[in-house]
Amino acid sequence: MKMFDRHLSRHLAAYVDGELPPDRARKAEGHLSQCARCRAELEQVRLGMTIVERLPLTEAPESVWNSIQGTLSTHEPRRPFPIHIWRFAGGAAVALILVAAGLYWYSARQAETRWEVVSLNGSPKVASRPIHGVGHIAVGEWIETSGSSRARIKVGEIGSVDVEPNTRLRLVTARPGEHRLALRSGEITASIAAPPRLFFVETPAGTAVDLGCQYKLHCDATGHGLLRVTAGWVSIEWSGREALVPAGASCRTRPRIGPGTPYFDDAPARLVGALETFDFADGSSALGIILAASRARDTLTLWHLLSRVGAAERPRVYDRMVEFSAPPSGVSRDQVLRLDAQTLGRWREELAWTW
């Protein structure tokens, strides 16, 4: 299709902002010279831009910094080891440098291979040794809590994990570029503030991948899991199967099956029940219940179902989604039914604004 045979509506801001490539800008000019409708819309876009220029920049109150500073004071960042070389001379200075370098290397090495653990209740155990107050967990070691103990692990420099009662958890990797735990059973609450894909929790039924978030992850003795996200996004992945779970949503997991289909915590009980049947039992009859019970917000669930139902049932899911939200331009029924990855991604981008 030649660009701008159709109206320019979607491209007008790019035209005004000089974001169109030169050849497309020339075509746009040609179209505008012949199309009164697009000229009227262009005038509206320009007026909108003039209006936005009236928005004043508002100064952040000093109280915001005070709050940040207060929080930072309780989580003081680690500073490099100070070396005041000028106080010493000759061999003493050299000796000090060697000692300091050794200490710094040791401290950095320790930070890369073990994390701080604080007992919150009772006496959690690390490597079978009880911890009172503050201790450490090293790569390869297990932390275990009883029915009356809890602990908090400081995850490098990026956040923390609360280890709830009756939990077994192992530290797998502790590097700045990869923070990885393995949850065998029990429950953890993770609060991570870092760029995406730096923090991972393995479970018998999938790996939770942090995309900048807070979440609870539960795993029972049989390996059945439940992820509940309270802020940001988490991806849960197993053997090529993936579920994207936003804040306010949950996802069940099962060994040898992986993540089920995510759903919002306020979804109708009928939908949640039918989803469990669909994901982990015979799903043929459950799909009808899921579609009938779904609401506009449940396009989160329906979007995931597109790639989980068979080709014969995919049109039913698509048609139900369209009842709630018309697909954006560039997303066609054929492409969706063929599971074109780019098309599905584009639709998810649009739907995510309503999730």
Next chain:
Amino acid sequence: MVSLSDREISAEIIDSCRQGDRDAFRALYDAYKDKVYSISLYFFHGDAMAAGDATQQVFLKLITGIRQFRGDAGFSTWLYRLVVNTCLDGARQYKSHAVIVDRSVLEAVVRGGSQEEELARMQIASSVQSAVSSLPPKFRLAILLRYFEDLSYEEMAKILNCSMGTVASRLSRGHRILAEKLAPLKGWLSTRHE
């Protein structure tokens, strides 16, 4: 003090932040605080408390995660991605307020005499804020990022996790909605364009 460009904080400041330098954190905060706060303020319908909370969360996440910032994406891209995610998370927690743009007030302002100019400016600023706040979130964030940080469409596409075409579409649609809501201002703006 290291001098900062309007757009991108220096690598030196980021390196110092990685080392835990509190003065560098403050320099970084000062460079971006008003833009982050203003975007949050207009996103949360002028709710100063929600905007303050969001700004605090953004900088805490940024400070906590800066040791892991690898520089493979621009610093601004990472920062504004945090802003977008924090605003959207906040929107799920706060009940959204209905925002109504009162066209009759605007028409009265436009008819007003020159001695009422200052009052008119204040009322128009308030109406513009209300109109921006009333936009659907996807249009609102695109416009706020574009206006307050003058980001390119490519940068915005990375921040908003969408294509450049989608960015263009959201900006076009968002600006047209604003123009429709604030149509009575058209003549007034053209005579007082600063």
